[in-house]
Amino acid sequence: MASLPRVTVWNEFRHERHREDIRKVYPNGIHTVIGEHLKQQGFPVTYATLDEPEHGLAGEVLESTDVLIWWGHGAHNEVRDDVVDRIQKRVLSGMGFIPLHSSHYSKPFRRLMGTSCSLTWREIGERERVWTIARNHPITEGIGEYFEIPHQEMYGEPFDIPAPDTLVFISWFQGGEVFRSGCCFERGRGKIFYFSAGHETLPVYYQPEVLRVISNAVKWAAPLGWEACPTPSSQIKGGHRTEPLEPVAPSE
Numbered sequence: 001m002a003s004l005p006r007v008t009v010w011n012e013f014r015h016e017r018h019r020e021d022i023r024k025v026y027p028n029g030i031h032t033v034i035g036e037h038l039k040q041q042g043f044p045v046t047y048a049t050l051d052e053p054e055h056g057l058a059g060e061v062l063e064s065t066d067v068l069i070w071w072g073h074g075a076h077n078e079v080r081d082d083v084v085d086r087i088q089k090r091v092l093s094g095m096g097f098i099p100l101h102s103s104h105y106s107k108p109f110r111r112l113m114g115t116s117c118s119l120t121w122r123e124i125g126e127r128e129r130v131w132t133i134a135r136n137h138p139i140t141e142g143i144g145e146y147f148e149i150p151h152q153e154m155y156g157e158p159f160d161i162p163a164p165d166t167l168v169f170i171s172w173f174q175g176g177e178v179f180r181s182g183c184c185f186e187r188g189r190g191k192i193f194y195f196s197a198g199h200e201t202l203p204v205y206y207q208p209e210v211l212r213v214i215s216n217a218v219k220w221a222a223p224l225g226w227e228a229c230p231t232p233s234s235q236i237k238g239g240h241r242t243e244p245l246e247p248v249a250p251s252e
């Protein structure tokens with residue numbers, strides 16, 4: 001893809017409006033902190049939130065989205081199933097999808113994984129050390145051997161997901177747990193990256209390493225433009241490849 005991918009940053013956007021302690025950390029919403037960083041990198045960014053009509057994700061919005069970033073926490077069940085259907089369909093046809101932190105329980109992620117996506121957690125603001133496992137993976141570019149998040153909610157194993165296609169990061173927490181904190185999956189033509197960093201009461205999304213991982217992931221997850229190079233329709237009719245690519249002599 002010649003130009004930078006078009007990103008839609010979706011946020012539940014309830015905590016920041018209803019809780020003063022969270023508004024202090026993210027006055028305009030978590031989505032805008034992530035989005036402004038991406039805009040500075042040159043990405044075209046659109047915002048969408050739960051309480052907009054169709055959660056801000058009408059068909060034409062998704063059709064013009066290359067990568068969808070998702071942040072949800074307390075209102076997963078309010079996300080309409082027909083919108084989840086639409087997201088799944090777009091991922092299968094190539095849209096990238098990046099669920100963050102508590103979005104492990106979001107409807108679109110669970111739909112795409114097919115498992116409960118449950119995990120263990122504890123909220124005492126302990127230190128997280130995020131270890132790079134997949135060195136040389138585009139999502140780890142510029143990150144180094146590890147980075148630390150000084151105060152974070154603990155997410156721990158067991159994490160009920162299918163085995164990732166690529167395990168990019170494993171986190172260690174001060175209290176002793178470990179967690180698969182950066183996981184790549186492919187579904188159809190779509191690429192998915194779950195990244196656990198971030199919590200609504202902590203300034204994790206201002207941290208440069210976290211923002212770097214997210215912008216790296218957007219580039220990685222962007223579709224490669226297969227739609228633009230279809231197989232000639234003369235060769236395939238409804239999945240039936242009528243003509244062999246090479247002449248085949250009838251067997252004798």
Ligand code: ZN
Pocket residue numbers: 101102153198199200
């Ligand atoms: Zn959290």
